[in-house]
Amino acid sequence: MRRSRRTLVALRSGPEWAIEAIIRVLGVSTIGLVALIFIFLLTEGLPAFFEIPLGNLLGIRWYPTSELYGTLPLLLGSVLITVVAMIIAFPLGVCTAVFIREIAPAWAREILKPMVEVLAGIPSVVLGFFGMVVLAPVVREGLGAPTGLTTFTGALVLAYMALPTIISVAEDALDAVPKSYRDAGLAMGATEWQTIWRVVLPAARSGILMALMLGMGRAIGETMAVMMVTGNAARMPVGLDALLRPVRTMTATIAAEMGEVASGSTHYHVLFAIALILFVLVFAITLASASVMFRRRERGGLR
Amino acid sequence: MQRYRNRRLDVLRASSRRWLVLAALICALAGCGGQQLEGQVSNAAGTIASIQNKGSDTIVNLALAWVEAYTAAYPQVSISVTGGGSGTGIAAMINGTVDIANASREMKEEEYQAARANGIEPIEHVVAQDAIAVVVHPDNPVDQLTLQQVSDIYTGRITNWLQVGGEDRPIVLLSRESNSGTYVYFLENVVRLGKESDLLLSPDTLLMPSSEGIGAEVRQNRNAIGYDGLGYVTHEEKMLAIARDDAGPYVLPSASSVNDGTYAIARPLYMYTAGEPTGAVASFIQWVLTEGQVQVDDLGFVPLQ
Numbered sequence: 293m294r295r296s297r298r299t300l301v302a303l304r305s306g307p308e309w310a311i312e313a314i315i316r317v318l319g320v321s322t323i324g325l326v327a328l329i330f331i332f333l334l335t336e337g338l339p340a341f342f343e344i345p346l347g348n349l350l351g352i353r354w355y356p357t358s359e360l361y362g363t364l365p366l367l368l369g370s371v372l373i374t375v376v377a378m379i380i381a382f383p384l385g386v387c388t389a390v391f392i393r394e395i396a397p398a399w400a401r402e403i404l405k406p407m408v409e410v411l412a413g414i415p416s417v418v419l420g421f422f423g424m425v426v427l428a429p430v431v432r433e434g435l436g437a438p439t440g441l442t443t444f445t446g447a448l449v450l451a452y453m454a455l456p457t458i459i460s461v462a463e464d465a466l467d468a469v470p471k472s473y474r475d476a477g478l479a480m481g482a483t484e485w486q487t488i489w490r491v492v493l494p495a496a497r498s499g500i501l502m503a504l505m506l507g508m509g510r511a512i513g514e515t516m517a518v519m520m521v522t523g524n525a526a527r528m529p530v531g532l533d534a535l536l537r538p539v540r541t542m543t544a545t546i547a548a549e550m551g552e553v554a555s556g557s558t559h560y561h562v563l564f565a566i567a568l569i570l571f572v573l574v575f576a577i578t579l580a581s582a583s584v585m586f587r588r589r590e591r592g593g594l595r
Numbered sequence: 596m597q598r599y600r601n602r603r604l605d606v607l608r609a610s611s612r613r614w615l616v617l618a619a620l621i622c623a624l625a626g627c628g629g630q631q632l633e634g635q636v637s638n639a640a641g642t643i644a645s646i647q648n649k650g651s652d653t654i655v656n657l658a659l660a661w662v663e664a665y666t667a668a669y670p671q672v673s674i675s676v677t678g679g680g681s682g683t684g685i686a687a688m689i690n691g692t693v694d695i696a697n698a699s700r701e702m703k704e705e706e707y708q709a710a711r712a713n714g715i716e717p718i719e720h721v722v723a724q725d726a727i728a729v730v731v732h733p734d735n736p737v738d739q740l741t742l743q744q745v746s747d748i749y750t751g752r753i754t755n756w757l758q759v760g761g762e763d764r765p766i767v768l769l770s771r772e773s774n775s776g777t778y779v780y781f782l783e784n785v786v787r788l789g790k791e792s793d794l795l796l797s798p799d800t801l802l803m804p805s806s807e808g809i810g811a812e813v814r815q816n817r818n819a820i821g822y823d824g825l826g827y828v829t830h831e832e833k834m835l836a837i838a839r840d841d842a843g844p845y846v847l848p849s850a851s852s853v854n855d856g857t858y859a860i861a862r863p864l865y866m867y868t869a870g871e872p873t874g875a876v877a878s879f880i881q882w883v884l885t886e887g888q889v890q891v892d893d894l895g896f897v898p899l900q
Contacts, residue, residue, distance in 0.1 A: 355795050357773045357782075365798070429815055438765040438818045441801055520808075523801035524772075538801050548804055552682045552774030554709070 333571055337564035344558065349565075354526035354540070356549065356559045363566060365526045369539040370570070372529045373443050373522065374512045377450035381511075382504050384451070385458030386493075389503075392459070393466040394488050405463075412456035420520030423449040428521060437536035441523030444535045449517045454507035461506055465499020466492060498584050505581035509574050512543075519544040542566045644875035646674040650684020650697030651776050652806065653725060653824045654864055658697055660890040661883055672875050681776035688867055689713055694876050696867040699725065699776030699824075715869040722883050724897035726825040726848040726861040727781060730809075730832040732817040737761040739836040739845040742788060742859055748820060749786050751797030756818075768800040769809045769821035780862050781822055822860075825853075826895035853897040861897070 341349065344361050351362030392404050427448055428440025435444070469492050477487035493500070523538025526545075546563050553560045648658055655678035662674040681698040688696035689710045702710075702717060710717050729745055731737060737759055740748075747753045748766055757763045771778045787794050803809045809821040814831045821832075825848050828834060836845035839859045852858035872880055888898040 353795075353798065355773070357779070358793070358795055360795075424811070432816060439767040439801065439812065439816055441812065519804060524803070525799050525801050527798040538799070540802070548772050548802070549774055552680050552772075554682070554686060554705070 330571065333564055333568045337561060337566075337568035340558065340561035340565035343561060349562070352528050354545070356553075356562065359558070361558070361562045363542075363562070363569070365528050366540055366542045366545050366566065367569065368529050369443075369522075369526075370512055370541040370543070370573075372534065373446050373450060373518065373539060373541060374508055376443065376447035376535065377454060377511045378504065378508055380447060381451035381454045381458055381507055385455050385503065385507065386462050386500060388455070388459045389462035389466055389500075390488060390493070393463050394484075394492065408456050408459050411452075412460075416453060416514060416517040417520070419449050419453060420517035423517060423521035431536070435536055439523060439538065441521055441538055442536050443522065443529060443539040446518050446522035446539065446541075447535075449521055450511040450514055453514055453517065454511045457510050458503045458507040461503035462496070462500050465496040465503065468499065469495045498587060502581045502584050505577050505584070509577045509581075512577070513570070513574055515543040515547045519547055524548065542570050546570075644672050646672065646695065646876055646879060647687075647693040648674055648695045648697065649677045649679060649687050649693040650695075651681040651699040651864070652678040653699040653775075653777055653826075654697040654723075656826065657723065657864075657890060657894050657896060660894055661887050664887070664890060665879060665882055669878075672879065674879065680774050682774055685717075685867060688717065688869055689715060691715070691869065694868065694872075695880070698865045698867060699862065700779050701865065702867060710869070717867045717869060718871055720866045720868070720880055720884070721863040721899065722866050722880075723864045723888070723891040723899065724853055724861055725864050726853045726858055726897060727777065727785075727822050728825050728828045728834045728848045729820065729822050729837060729860070730813050730828055730834055731820050732813060732815075733831065733833045734817055735761060735833060737835065738833075739838065741838045741841055741843075742785060743840065745837070746786050746788055746794070749781075749796050749800065750794050751799060762817075764818050766820055767812075767816060767818040768797060769812055769819055770796055770800045770802055771806070771809070771823075772802045772804055777822070777824060781860075784862070785822075785860055825897070828895075850892065850897045854900070864896070 340361075348359075349361055350364055351360065352364050353360040353362045354365055388408075392401055392408075396404060423445055424441075427445050430440070431437055431442055431445045431448075432440035437444075473491050473495055474487055477491040478484070482490065518541050522541065522544065524540045524544055525538035526540040527537065529537070529539050546567055549559070550563055553563060648662070655676060658676045662676055666672060666674060681696075681700050684693065684696035685698055685702055685706050687693040689706065691713070696717075702719070707717065729740065735756070737756060740759060744753065744759050748759070749768055749770075751768075753759060754766055755763065756766055770781070773779075782796065783789065786796060801812070803812065803821075806823050806827045809823050810827065810829060810832060813819050813821045814829075834847055836847045837859050838845045844857065846852045846857045846859070848858045848860070853861040866880060866883070868876060868880070871877075884899070891898040
């Protein structure tokens with residue numbers, strides 16, 4: 293015992309100190325990198341706001357090769373597709389989490405949990421290809437859309453991609469609800485369903501909200517799959533038929549156009565401005581979910 | 596305890612020494628490798644020439660066929676071909692990272708200016724002709740359109756196939772991304788009919804990231820209309836006959852109709868070099884303009900003359 297402690301002290305003066313320093317540098321550099329990326333986005337993106345009149349930049353026509361840089365269709369496109377994806381994925385994800393945590397027998401849980409993680413590992417280009425080849429014809433034939441490459445198809449693929457995030461975070465939240473809550477509910481004569489719906493879910497509310505927000509962050513930043521299945525038409529996604537019409541998202545626009553644009557040109561700056569908007573959006577979502585998480589911690593892990 | 600620590604240190608030292616030896620060995624090996632490589636390169640500098648070729652996705656398959664045939668005949672030359680789009684290739688040529696830029700459109704004035712700012716005077720070589728085919732689903736009863744009708748369809752003035760003699764179906768517009776040379780050519784020469792105007796493609800147009808994206812949608816969707824280089828049209832898509840105006844004959848795209856000038860939507864394909872080509876680049880381009888025209892024909896493009 294004494295000996296080992298002495299060895300530790302001796303080690304700390306040597307390699308231990310070095311390792312601590314390395315870990316500290318790595319930790320700080322992560323934050324530094326994010327800051328650098330943000331500064332880079334600012335320096336490349338901000339000129340767009342001076343080079344182009346605001347009316348053009350907030351217009352509804354995105355024709356960058358004809359100097360029409362209306363980002364509104366792209367912004368609304370991203371928001372619409374994300375919201376629809378969440379409407380699909382959130383109930384599904386929470387229900388799956390409830391099933392895995394509350395209802396499924398232990399052996400099923402052991403199989404289902406890793407399966408959900410495998411779901412998260414499918415590359416987005418594979419899902420995009422699946423959406424293009426399988427989902428698009430179904431949407432066209434089944435829902436009578438002129439083309440299968442629509443907002444709805446994209447939202448379906450995005451929902452699928454956000455599901456693993458939602459399920460695992462929601463499941464963790466349910467896991468944090470003490471067993472005594474469930475016992476109390478059942479002891480009061482509530483059925484199993486009533487206990488889940490009235491006691492367990494409300495107790496895990498903030499964690500489930502965080503699942504929604506993390507899923508949302510996952511969906512809004514997705515690029516490849518969206519580019520393959522949404523048709524990329526920069527139309528204003530307004531009106532009831534917008535779901536069954538093509539849409540162009542911010543991420544797909546950046547991905548499709550960045551490779552071709554002359555560096556330093558107005559178009560280049562606008563693409564960075566879009567990236568900046570996207571960064572701020574995702575940052576706000578992450579911040580909101582973090583604040584939810586901290587609030588939960590303050591209240592001792594519940595409510 | 597003291598002894599214990601010492602022994603540990605010894606072990607540590609011994610192992611670190613072993614690592615040092617290993618590291619030295621690796622360094623030595625790597626050093627040798629490096630020297631060998633250098634030797635090879637300097638030995639071969641007189642015989643192996645390497646050419647970088649980049650640009651238009653329309654030309655990339657053709658360029659690959661050229662390179663395959665050329666390096667079979669002249670094995671001392673190695674040529675690498677990459678796609679990425681006309682603009683990408685031209686930008687790379689201006690920045691001096693490639694020797695030849697493939698382009699399916701003429702260089703823009705700004706690009707010439709950027710090149711001159713870099714001290715480069717780009718030289719243009721027309722290497723083949725390409726026709727752009729307007730394609731629809733094979734079951735679509737429409738066989739022919741005038742240029743004006745194609746323009747009206749793509750600007751969104753005609754939105755139903757019924758208006759051009761087809762079924763009562765909505766028209767789904769397919770286009771390449773705005774960075775594609777094919778897009779620029781189509782916009783200027785078909786949608787704007789070659790005139791000065793500010794007509795634009797309808798915002799409902801689906802912008803596909805690749806030729807294959809257009810092909811896949813046209814094959815699946817009876818509502819769709821698309822356009823693409825003649826070399827990329829497959830048998831599962833139907834090409835439309837195009838007329839310059841209501842009176843003119845409707846002509847299907849083919850090598851002969853492009854060369855005799857009756858097919859309306861045809862364009863030259865270019866290679867750009869930084870200054871007059873010299874050495875291996877010059878002989879390659881000379882070969883492309885003469886013997887290379889066989890591959891042009893094989894790939895569904897239209898040979899010069």
